[in-house]
Amino acid sequence: MTKEVIVKRNKYGIKLILDNQIPFPELLQLITVKFRETGNFFKDAQMALSFEGRLLTPEEQLQIIETITDNTSIRIACITDDDSALEERMRTQLEAAEYAGMPRAVTAEEASTDFYKGNLRSGQVLESCSNITLIGDVNPGAKIISHGSIVILGSLKGNACAGAGGAGSCFIFALEMKPIQLQIGDLIAKSPDKDKTPRSLRKKENAAGSYSPQLATAKDGNICIEPVTKGCFSNL
Secondary structure, eight states, X not given: OOSSEEEEEOSSEEEEEEOSSSOHXXXXXXXXXXXXXXXXXXXXXXXXXXXXXXXXXXXXXXXXHHHHHHHSSOXXXXXXXXXXXXXXXXXXXXXXXXXXTSOOBOOSSTTSEEEEESOBOTTOEEEESSEEEEESOBOTTXXXXXXXXXXXXXXXXXXXXXXXXXXXXXXXXXXXXXXXXXXXXXXXXXXXXXSOOOTTEEEOOOTTOOOOOEEEEEETTEEEEEEOOTTTTTTO
8 A cells, every 4th residue: 555645534534644755746646546445435525634744835735636526525625734733623614614505625824725616606605714716617696705816717707806805906817707797805897798898897808819817906996807927926
């Protein structure tokens, strides 16, 4: 049995102990094999997740979450740091996720990033007290609200509000940006009508007119949407 990936379980969640020497793509394959072998043991459990032994970037954490959820029926409710109070924090965060009515993934620090995987359907609202990353689509009639910035690894076709506490320095990123309404801090911009484009929403599309990853920020009293280019995040 491989020791590069060790899965430990407590009452409220699972801890992944990961080797810090092997390349990440190889590690991801080992995680896939591990959860394919043990996934039935967890069945449809909603669980907290923590990592030990290796420093992971947010992108790597997202890939691991996708690997687990794609190969098992486990629902990752939250991500938490590892310490002596881990089990109690897992319990608290799981209860908060269940109370909210939908799975959410939060780190131990409120100022960090919440993760959620799944599409938001019409009538659904996903809220976060910090930054939020959604792996999925925000469909028309759905809303995503964050006190920090928003990253949508999918299509934004509903409403999005970043900086809900009034922070105008937040941003909204989406792989496909077709919002009904955007709000950043106190600024609000609605989708342009067929006949006119509101002054509050200035949209820069690429020359081909197709949609690519785009970024919405507040600039000079307007919400400006522009294609993501090299270095565009450096000024955020």
